[in-house]
Amino acid sequence: MEVTITVNGTAHTLDLEPRQLLVHVIREQLRLTGTHIGCDSTSCGACTVLYDGTPVKSCTLFGVQADGVEITTVEGLLTAAGLDPMQAAFKEHHGLQCGYCTPGMMLVGKALIEENTSPSDDEVRTAISGNICRCTGYMNIVTAIQAAAAATTDAPANA
């Protein structure tokens, strides 16, 4: 089935088998391997992408469902100007160790600060509660997302 999916601003017309999961389309067809496969059972959030701006688990959607949809993967965070404030904050605040959950964490963080420019600890923890990190204990992830929110609010010229 022919579909057109826009990923990180670029439209891709692809011929997909309906049973192909969105995560496989992103990783294997588009070769964007920043989107990870963790549990492959809707539990861990490593495969999180933004689906028309909303964070979803790309292992639990078929690629054909994304026809006409705008997808953002972690690769889409980087701009010509450099790291996105979310990426810069994860680097600065050591919001990762092994990095496996990081793409999902950053994308959930992006979606959160889009609608809440100053999230509390609880709000961040709720937002990332569908994403599992086995290294950090979450402390620095929460700090990083809050720092990215502050950086984004303080520097509207970047937007």
Add this chain to the structure above:
Amino acid sequence: MLPSSFEYHRPTTIDEALELLASLGDNGKVLAGGQSLIPMMKLRFAAPAHLVDINRIGGLDSIEEVGDELHIGALVRHKQLARSELITSKYPMIAAAAPQIADPLVRNLGTIGGSLTHCDPSGDLGAVMLAANARVALKSKDGEREVPVTEFLADTFQSSIEPNELLTEVRITSPTGAYGGTYLKLERKVGDYATVAVAARLGMANGSIGVAGIGLTSVGLTNIKATAAEEALVGQAPSQELFAEAGRLAAAAASPVSDVRGTDAYKRHMVEVYVRRGLTRSAELAGVA
């Protein structure tokens, strides 16, 4: 994990979907949020030959009051339910349950229609809708029938929907007078199935309890409506003794099994505790505690 091969259909109107479902018969399956169906397909517990994706059908995602009823469209996502001003201001039991379903990413896609049709005894909305005496509207080419959720949640992973039918709407009678409700969920971590959860609501009439609803999650082969406990409440003045008795009756209606989340005795006890607490909270919200 890859599901078995299937043919994908994406109707844009209800009529088109009903036409497809009628022609596909037992080979067709409706895809809504997919947050239970797709994992089932990946595990090959489900292998439909045809998927009818209803996500592009307009008009199935509204939450509105019509006359004395609340109508929730089948495609309303759990996130939308949790954030609806109508729900948070007027339907406290649903408002309490919606943000506790699965995790935020699943709530962004999962739908009320899909959740109910999936008939998972660990489903949160099944218990809520049993406590709410909800009905579901099932449409087919031949027309529409309204089925009480008590009948709709027929068995484990088995609803009473016919292959040619589409669940389009969930309907609840709007509360009147003083009322309250809540959903209490015991879970090991976000995203895990409930160890035990209880949906409870009370509505007052002339100083005594006029309506009562209690639904149970994860303590039987389906969500359970604690009918004996509900009947014991109606017509009585709210009190801690009464709520404790309702808790005992609800626990007697539960049939939990021991698993990694706890023993059957523990779960039964937690039903009793949560029913008592849920009713106490409901009475507080109704202003009669």
